[in-house]
Amino acid sequence: GAVVSQHPSWVICKSGTSVKIECRSLDFQATTMFWYRQFPKQSLMLMATSNEGSKATYEQGVEKDKFLINHASLTLSTLTVTSAHPEDSSFYICSAPTGASNQPQHFGDGTRLSIL
């Protein structure tokens, strides 16, 4: 079945560092991918929609200059957390739809980001 690969699975870094997270669709093309953030004991919150070949669409309250999204190909979207601070520590998860707009999305395994 369709697989979404996310890398890295775990990152620990110092405050002020920029961190890049990759999301790949392994056996299908994804013109759209989604990035979510999940804080402990909370649900997934959509951060942005990544669009291949165009600018990402950010949800209200998400800083586009802090969370840079690039969707350079039909199989790869990247999320870069710039100048990360401890409050950015969270579980970041990407997803991609594999078919029509109402079809289920497939999720990557997530990236646990810890900023010291």
Place this chain on the structure above:
Amino acid sequence: QKEVEQNSGPLSVPEGAIASLNCTYSDRGSQSFFWYRQYSGKSPELIMFIYSNGDKEDGRFTAQLNKASQYVSLLIRDSQPSDSATYLCAVIQGAQKLVFGQGTRLTINP
């Protein structure tokens, strides 16, 4: 009012019993509904999806949808300890945008 609401639980069910998870949504125009299971520290995995009013069964799982009442539920029959997880209800809004409920933490007691 939250767009998708679930009882956060915890919901405790004895092994072998039926677990019933409920979800309500606010957008009457929503057409696609999903149940995901999330184990601690893991990403969500799809359990069921439903588009039409009524019941949809898949093994031990049954999803129920009532669009008039804006209500979707998930029944788990013959609950197993491995079913212990957080269950997330999600609804598609707009162009493929998934909106999640806060999740219900389910514990199956042996």
